[in-house]
Amino acid sequence: MVRDGIEYFGKMKTPWNGAFHSEKKNMKARVYVMLKNGVLDPQGEAVRHALGSLGFDGVEGVRQGKVIELDLADGTTEATVTEMCEKLLANTVIESYRVEMG
């Protein structure tokens, strides 16, 4: 494996970035899912209460959501990730989502 890396290094035009196997590039996508405004968030409410108990004053509201980090095959489009959100990752009745690529 390391030998492959060294051979690859020899062929590279750009300076070595410190990573072997850089030929295996994946796309990353990040999806943020939050409860819509007006939807009760008991988990966030529990966190707010706990912060108060710990002596943190001035915490006026807490809402908790999800981050989902996806390692995707190269060339996956944002449209595909949006489809994943609509079909599985977010419950669009009560949750909103935001997709971040790269």
Place this chain on the structure above:
Amino acid sequence: MVRDGIEYFGKMKTPWNGAFHSEKKNMKARVYVMLKNGVLDPQGEAVRHALGSLGFDGVEGVRQGKVIELDLADGTTEATVTEMCEKLLANTVIESYRVEMG
């Protein structure tokens, strides 16, 4: 309340942004909590499997974390939010966190 809003509107130099009570400004902080690398993420694994079942190919890895949105009293520092993370929001043994202010 609405009358206050209208009076305030009359004094504004920039176009009205649709919000009354904009004098009540809160700080926002966002905390991202992710499982550290090497820590097994069964929830993420379940999502990966489900995406495969739905016909989404090339999903090589999924990790799921939390976003916590905090409405804070004006003047709360990032140090305070970091303290909240250390004491409550993240389990620093298995989770890493990132704080974003504003």
